[in-house]
Amino acid sequence: MHTLDKIPFTIDADRIMAQAHVKAGSADAAELLSLIELARETGRPKAYYAESFVTGRDGDEVQIDDVRFTSRTLAHHLEKVERVFPIVATCGVELDDVFPAKGDIVKEFWWDLIKTRFLTTANKYLRNHLQHRFRLSKMASMHPGSGDMQIWPIEQQKPLFSLLNGVESAIGVQLTDSCLMIPDKTISGLVFPTEADFRSCEVCHREHCPARRAPFNKELWEEIQHN
Numbered sequence: 001m002h003t004l005d006k007i008p009f010t011i012d013a014d015r016i017m018a019q020a021h022v023k024a025g026s027a028d029a030a031e032l033l034s035l036i037e038l039a040r041e042t043g044r045p046k047a048y049y050a051e052s053f054v055t056g057r058d059g060d061e062v063q064i065d066d067v068r069f070t071s072r073t074l075a076h077h078l079e080k081v082e083r084v085f086p087i088v089a090t091c092g093v094e095l096d097d098v099f100p101a102k103g104d105i106v107k108e109f110w111w112d113l114i115k116t117r118f119l120t121t122a123n124k125y126l127r128n129h130l131q132h133r134f135r136l137s138k139m140a141s142m143h144p145g146s147g148d149m150q151i152w153p154i155e156q157q158k159p160l161f162s163l164l165n166g167v168e169s170a171i172g173v174q175l176t177d178s179c180l181m182i183p184d185k186t187i188s189g190l191v192f193p194t195e196a197d198f199r200s201c202e203v204c205h206r207e208h209c210p211a212r213r214a215p216f217n218k219e220l221w222e223e224i225q226h227n
Helices: 013-019 027-042 072-077 093-098 105-133 154-162 167-171 218-225
Strands: 002-004 046-049 052-058 061-064 067-070 083-090 139-142 186-193
Touching: 002 105, 013 027, 013 105, 027 093, 027 105, 046 105, 046 167, 061 072, 067 154, 072 139, 083 105, 083 167, 093 105, 105 139, 105 186, 154 186
Parallel strands: none
Antiparallel strands: 002 046, 046 083, 052 061, 052 083, 061 067, 083 186, 139 186
């Protein structure tokens, strides 16, 4: 297991103010800038990963180390893959611990934007680390619960976390009984080398998803269904 807990970060205050539709020089701007400064002082984005191997394949099932996963899409994309990286990246528990305005809907929205930036930083740093350390020329990833339910069900978080033994003590991320993660601005999944670009969005039918990063790929969807 590997912990990345000294991730450098910057916060673009102007970008967050634009996202929050807060006008520079206003009273709201002063309060938002105060929260941004608090995040600068206390925030610690983190990541945690393991190096694992595909040890078995059976139809829609893939075995990684000694853990079985069921997903036709995952099985399809790991068909020729031997090594994978179970990962968790998070904004860090510190931001939840210090937030001073619980119950204030507006400030909670602002804080959510700040936490998202920390998560983005952690995830980008993790991917760059994997790419350079393991000489991966191109990578793809899949995340339980992302996109259509049948792509990779969120319940598969439990076996995924079993590959990440020690994650809570290392970076503070907890998996709840309902398979959600705490802190809420946390992602988990599998990163793997690939020869082709792939994002889960390409096989997701949620047309108006605000997190969509790639258009639906009908040909890829049909290829997976008939594989």
